[in-house]
Amino acid sequence: MSDTVRDMVRVTDPIERISHWLLAGSCLFCLFTGLGFMFRTWGFIPSLLGGLYALKWMHIFSGVVFGFALVHAYTMWRKDCAFEPDDAQWIKQGGGYLWKTSSLPPVYKYNAGQKLFFWFVVVFGVLIVLTGLVMWNPLAFPVAVARWSYALHALSALVIGSFFVVHLYLGTIGNPGTFQAMTTGWCSRAWCETHCPRWLADHYKKPE
Amino acid sequence: MKKTEYIKLIDTTRCTACRGCQVACKQWNEMPASRTRNFGSYQNPPDLQWNTWTLIRFQEYADKNGDFKWLFRKDGCMHCTEAACIKVCPSGALYHTDYGTVALNRSACIGCKACVSACPFDIPRYNQATDKIYKCDLCYTRLHEGQKPACVLSCPTGAITIGEKKAMIEAAYNRVDKLDGKATVYGDKFVGGTHVMYILSENPAAYDKLPSNPKVPASVILWKNLFKPFTLIGMGAVAGMAALHYLIKGPHEVHEKKEGGEHDV
Numbered sequence: 041m042s043d044t045v046r047d048m049v050r051v052t053d054p055i056e057r058i059s060h061w062l063l064a065g066s067c068l069f070c071l072f073t074g075l076g077f078m079f080r081t082w083g084f085i086p087s088l089l090g091g092l093y094a095l096k097w098m099h100i101f102s103g104v105v106f107g108f109a110l111v112h113a114y115t116m117w118r119k120d121c122a123f124e125p126d127d128a129q130w131i132k133q134g135g136g137y138l139w140k141t142s143s144l145p146p147v148y149k150y151n152a153g154q155k156l157f158f159w160f161v162v163v164f165g166v167l168i169v170l171t172g173l174v175m176w177n178p179l180a181f182p183v184a185v186a187r188w189s190y191a192l193h194a195l196s197a198l199v200i201g202s203f204f205v206v207h208l209y210l211g212t213i214g215n216p217g218t219f220q221a222m223t224t225g226w227c228s229r230a231w232c233e234t235h236c237p238r239w240l241a242d243h244y245k246k247p248e
Numbered sequence: 249m250k251k252t253e254y255i256k257l258i259d260t261t262r263c264t265a266c267r268g269c270q271v272a273c274k275q276w277n278e279m280p281a282s283r284t285r286n287f288g289s290y291q292n293p294p295d296l297q298w299n300t301w302t303l304i305r306f307q308e309y310a311d312k313n314g315d316f317k318w319l320f321r322k323d324g325c326m327h328c329t330e331a332a333c334i335k336v337c338p339s340g341a342l343y344h345t346d347y348g349t350v351a352l353n354r355s356a357c358i359g360c361k362a363c364v365s366a367c368p369f370d371i372p373r374y375n376q377a378t379d380k381i382y383k384c385d386l387c388y389t390r391l392h393e394g395q396k397p398a399c400v401l402s403c404p405t406g407a408i409t410i411g412e413k414k415a416m417i418e419a420a421y422n423r424v425d426k427l428d429g430k431a432t433v434y435g436d437k438f439v440g441g442t443h444v445m446y447i448l449s450e451n452p453a454a455y456d457k458l459p460s461n462p463k464v465p466a467s468v469i470l471w472k473n474l475f476k477p478f479t480l481i482g483m484g485a486v487a488g489m490a491a492l493h494y495l496i497k498g499p500h501e502v503h504e505k506k507e508g509g510e511h512d513v
Contacts, residue, residue, distance in 0.1 A: 179374060
């Protein structure tokens with residue numbers, strides 16, 4: 041089988057990785073430029089990118105990219121991220137990350153924490169895109185809609201920004217061997233047995 | 249150094265709606281006129297525009313007894329002390345001057361339009377052609393040179409006056425005492441006090457487009473006083489917790505699954 045070579049297993053396909061980085065890149069760029077609007081004293085952000093007016097259009101453009109990437113990521117991952125009964129147990133045990141716990145229910149492709157992250161990004165991503173569209177032309181909307189869009193846009197940025205930090209930690213140094221799932225797409229069989237045992241058993245047979 | 253705070257007082261009981269202030273404002277600020285259509289009122293243009301920073305509103309009003317009155321009100325920026333527009337402006341284009349008024353550095357404005365919906369008085373206007381915001385700055389350059397704002401100078405009846413804050417508030421209440429019961433002072437009791445005040449001949453609620461109890465919108469307070477600081481607090485706290493997790497619990501290492509199936513985490 042071409043998706044396993046010696047001890048390595050292909051866990052993501054190129055489309056998944058491109059979609060992920062489009063989403064992540066536009067999200068991070070929006071976060072960075074957005075902080076430039078939020079904190080007037082952080083003048084280094086607009087000065088790096090050609091001033092606050094340029095920043096406005098970069099933020100809008102990046103936001104549009106984020107919107108399309110979000111729709112793609114949603115259609116691609118929603119089935120993998122649908123909750124199942126075992127997820128409650130996984131959450132109760134803190135995913136084994138926070139305290140000593142007995143063995144966790146075996147995970148399929150994504151664990152309950154990853155699924156939660158996905159759904160938070162979908163919900164607050166949709167919210168931040170829709171409110172962003174209102175903020176692009178607030179004069180076309182009733183004043184109450186425009187006013188609350190600004191507040192909800194900031195709230196969504198707070199939520200996505202905080203979850204991004206968790207995602208960054210758990211996707212890199214917090215879980216050694218994970219990051220390559222989003223670079224080469226190949227992870228070790230041992231990694232798969234730890235993180236997605238049921239998916240591994242379903243898709244790949246042990247090498248002879 | 250903080251200079252004297254000024255208040256411009258508009259006595260609607262003395263206003264004849266000659267619109268001299270409207271014209272003087274356009275002249276001093278070099279704002280062109282826009283072609284308008286007659287919609288059955290002397291009010292012209294129909295509303296504030298990017299090029300019309302002050303406007304006499306003509307309102308036909310009948311009170312509870314059915315007495316008809318024609319109400320005139322010079323609309324324009326109220327120059328709030330707690331100015332929602334300044335609170336939301338990302339560029340610092342909107343700012344408080346030494347006189348307590350709200351001025352606009354148009355070259356810094358990026359046309360984000362956040363101030364338009366934040367304003368409790370619906371004052372800032374957007375010009376698509378320049379992608380910028382426009383509004384009254386109470387003739388900042390004139391104040392700076394010890395001159396009265398153009399509208400004050402033009403007023404033939406003395407309905408618009410300007411002076412030091414304390415004296416003007418006092419003058420407003422003295423004037424209302426001399427008027428009949430309905431007359432009220434408007435401006436000193438909300439948004440930290442405005443730097444444009446009215447003497448209204450009727451209850452504030454009688455006037456079109458004049459909020460009886462204007463305030464910085466709750467959405468703006470949530471946005472700027474809660475969500476804004478918590479963006480950094482939230483991200484910082486999570487980053488701190490991740491670092492502590494790494495140091496205390498350590499990374500989640502991968503283990504080969506042993507035969508017999510005990511899964512170590």
